[in-house]
Amino acid sequence: MKSTLVFSRMKGDTFVSDLRVRRGWGKSTLILLPLTFITFGMLMVAVTNVEGKKAATGKTSGKEVLYSGIGPALTEYDVDVSSATLTKRDSVTIPGALTETAIHPSKKYLYSVWTNNKVTPQAHGMSAFSIDPESGALTPHGEPVPLPSGPGYISYVTTDIPGTHLLASLTDPANLSVYRIMPDGTIGPEVKQNAPLNFGNHPHQVRMDPSNKTVFLMTRGDAPTARHAENPGALKLYSYDDGQLANSETVAPNQGFGYQIRHLDFHPSGKWVYITLEAQQKLLVYQRNSDGTLNPTPLFTKDTLDDPSNVRDGQVLGTVHVDRTGKFLYVANRASGTKNVDGKRVFVGGENSIVVFTINQSTGEPTKIQSIDTRGLHPRTFALDPSGKLLVANNISQLYVKDGEDVKLVPPNLAVFRVGSDGKLTFVRTYDVAFSNNFDWVGIISMP
Numbered sequence: 142m143k144s145t146l147v148f149s150r151m152k153g154d155t156f157v158s159d160l161r162v163r164r165g166w167g168k169s170t171l172i173l174l175p176l177t178f179i180t181f182g183m184l185m186v187a188v189t190n191v192e193g194k195k196a197a198t199g200k201t202s203g204k205e206v207l208y209s210g211i212g213p214a215l216t217e218y219d220v221d222v223s224s225a226t227l228t229k230r231d232s233v234t235i236p237g238a239l240t241e242t243a244i245h246p247s248k249k250y251l252y253s254v255w256t257n258n259k260v261t262p263q264a265h266g267m268s269a270f271s272i273d274p275e276s277g278a279l280t281p282h283g284e285p286v287p288l289p290s291g292p293g294y295i296s297y298v299t300t301d302i303p304g305t306h307l308l309a310s311l312t313d314p315a316n317l318s319v320y321r322i323m324p325d326g327t328i329g330p331e332v333k334q335n336a337p338l339n340f341g342n343h344p345h346q347v348r349m350d351p352s353n354k355t356v357f358l359m360t361r362g363d364a365p366t367a368r369h370a371e372n373p374g375a376l377k378l379y380s381y382d383d384g385q386l387a388n389s390e391t392v393a394p395n396q397g398f399g400y401q402i403r404h405l406d407f408h409p410s411g412k413w414v415y416i417t418l419e420a421q422q423k424l425l426v427y428q429r430n431s432d433g434t435l436n437p438t439p440l441f442t443k444d445t446l447d448d449p450s451n452v453r454d455g456q457v458l459g460t461v462h463v464d465r466t467g468k469f470l471y472v473a474n475r476a477s478g479t480k481n482v483d484g485k486r487v488f489v490g491g492e493n494s495i496v497v498f499t500i501n502q503s504t505g506e507p508t509k510i511q512s513i514d515t516r517g518l519h520p521r522t523f524a525l526d527p528s529g530k531l532l533v534a535n536n537i538s539q540l541y542v543k544d545g546e547d548v549k550l551v552p553p554n555l556a557v558f559r560v561g562s563d564g565k566l567t568f569v570r571t572y573d574v575a576f577s578n579n580f581d582w583v584g585i586i587s588m589p
Contacts (some may be wrong), residue, residue, distance in 0.1 A: 170455025181554040182352030192453050203588030205501030205526055206277030207533060208251070210239035210557065214576030215253060215270075215477060217277055220585060221511075222530050225557050225569040230517065235268050238579035240333045241297045242373040243349035246304035248272060248589050251279060254309050256580070264290040267298065267309055267320070269328050274589055289316050294580065297346045306332065306384045307448040310347045312359060315340035315359055317347060320438055332384035339388055342372040342397075346404050349381070351411065355380045355389065357401045364420040376405075378434060393435045404460050409467040412441070414507035416471055417458045422446050424461065424472055424498070426505050441506050445472050446497050452477035453491040453517070460522050463500070465529050469564035470498040470507050477519040477538040486540045493518055493535060497564050509567045516556045518542075521580075525560070532558045537581035552576065555583065 205220035216232040237255035246252055251270045265288040269280040288295060291464065293313025300307055300322065302384055307320045321329035341360030348357040355378055362374030375393035379386040394400055403419040407429070414435060416425045426439040426441040438550060445458055455478025462471050476491025493515045499505035517536025524533050534556045552573050560565040574581075 148473050154359075160355075160515050166564060179353050181579070193364075197361060203248075204277070205528070205585060205587050207555075207583065207585045208242065208523065209280075209574065210242065210582040211254070211534065211553075211575050212238050212581075214536060215239055215242070215279065217279065217325045219277075220526060220531065223530055225531055225559055227533070227555065227557065230276070230571075231278055233281070236266055236285060237264075238294075238577065239582060240580040241299045241582055242588055243300050243307065243339065244272075245300060245322070245326060246302070248586065249274070250282060250322075252298055252307055252328070254301070256294040260376075262267075265295050265311065267295075267307070267328060269326065271326065274430070274452065275589055277586075278481070283325075286328045287316065288318060289318075290383065293343075296344060297316060299347050299349055301349050301381070302351065307487070308347050308349070308356060310344040312345070315342065315344050315360070315387070317344060317356075318380075319386065321384065334386055336387055338379065338386055339377065341375045341377050341391075343374070344377075345402075348405050348407075350433035351407065352433040354381055355379065356386060357405055357414075359405060361403055361419060362397055364401055364500065371398055374400045374402045376402055376435070390434050390437075394437070394582065402423045403458065406461045406463045406470075408463055408500070408505060409465065410502075415461050415463060417445075417461045419457045420448065420457070422452065422458045422474070424458075424470075426448055426507065440504070441496070443507055443509070445474055445509075446492055447494075447512050448492075450542075453489050455489065456491040459520065462525055462546050463521070464525060464560075464564070467502070468500055471523070471525070471532065472496050472498075472501055473474055473515075473520045473523055473534065474512075475519045475521065477540060479540060482541070482548065485541045485548060487543065488551075493520060493536070495520070495523060495532065495558070495565060495566060499564060510563075513558070513566045513568065517554045517572050519549055520547060520556075522584070524583050524585040528562050531585075532560055533583055533585065534558070535581055535583040536571075537577075539578075540575040579583060 156499040207218040214232045217230040219228040237257040250450045266285045268285040270281040271282040291314045291522045296310045298309045319332040323329040334492045343361040345361045358377040366369040376395045378390040380389045401420040410575045413429045424443040425439040428436040459473040474492040474494045478489040479486040494512045497511040518538035521537045522533040522535045554571040556571045557569045
């Protein structure tokens with residue numbers, strides 16, 4: 142099916158306001174995010190041996206660019222690490238609300254997945270953009286590709302390690318699709334799978350193991366509500382060979398009940414995998430085997446909340462990133478529960494924070510050393526810059542918050558933090574952004 146898409150570009154400007162709002166694999170890859178390993182937190186980037194060595198030393202060869210997805214707008218910002226500022230540049234418009242992006246290993250192309258949240262032939266899709274090597278500006282690259290339709294939304298996308306294929310997960314109906322990447326970087330045909338695959342309940346983030354032999358799919362399931370019973374979650378592993386998937390391993394303690402898995406990140410040593418449980422507010426550590434599989438029993442289980450005994454409505458756990466050195470780990474606590482007060486949605490309280498852990502280099506055990514408020518509500522994603530000196534959190538909710546006897550409206554924003562040599566964060570500033578109520582995302586890369 143052929144589709145036509147019109148893109149628009151909008152000029153931005155420099156702005157600074159005050160409210161409160163990754164990487165490294167062995168010798169051959171750089172995880173930049175939010176990046177999630179070849180993804181940005183959410184965005185995956187695989188690079189050459191030379192780039193891997195740059196990641197190990199914290200040095201990069203070009204300017205840094207932040208991309209922010211708010212609804213159907215994907216906006217570019219220049220990042221100044223020394224002053225911890227963002228300068229807004231251009232935006233491109235995509236056919237629906239952006240949910241995630243992936244960067245080609247060459248850093249020449251960006252791939253976005255988007256949704257219109259309706260059952261039509263163009264309800265969900267994937268678009269390619271070329272990246273200007275000097276400025277980071279995005280230009281539409283080829284035709285958008287429709288993805289399997291359903292009432293759910295596309296969760297995540299990634300490339301494989303050599304950049305020959307794209308993998309995109311779909312929540313409802315549960316699906317994981319593989320597409321070829323053509324030599325010119327455009328999106329090619331879907332790879333038809335040779336065997337039936339089990340996608341579990343509510344697929345979410347998808348990650349490629351650094352070996353390029355295993356695909357990890359976080360199937361979140363659903364916590365119980367007044368309307369439905371709990372749908373169990375699971376970590377699904379598939380063997381991978383040139384676009385072909387096969388069922389390999391399922392990690393689902395207690396048959397997946399109480400296991401609402403959301404995000405995963407790898408330690409740069411290759412020894413451990415770190416996983417967040419969304420509804421349970423837990424960080425799990427698994428032993429990674431040399432073949433890319435996991436020992437199914439976690440080595441460690443850690444609380445992320447400062448007060449785990451006082452969990453308010455709407456409190457969930459989100460993105461996890463290990464820094465380029467493997468010494469520190471960051472996770473996002475998210476809260477956006479509300480109650481109706483005089484016709485206004487008023488925040489009921491909870492923890493919106495980035496939690497910092499140190500990692501024991503012998504055992505992989507994380508130890509909490511800081512929990513810092515994000516100066517906003519519901520940090521859905523966050524990104525560490527390639528130098529490891531800045532963290533930008535994406536607070537997506539716009540809610541009223543109690544202010545004495547009154548309430549005040551807190552807008553969504555990008556919150557900038559400096560990262561110290563000890564891994565701890567220091568708040569710098571926030572940038573107010575538009576409110577979309579739909580799948581906001583952020584990620585940072587460095588130009589070649």
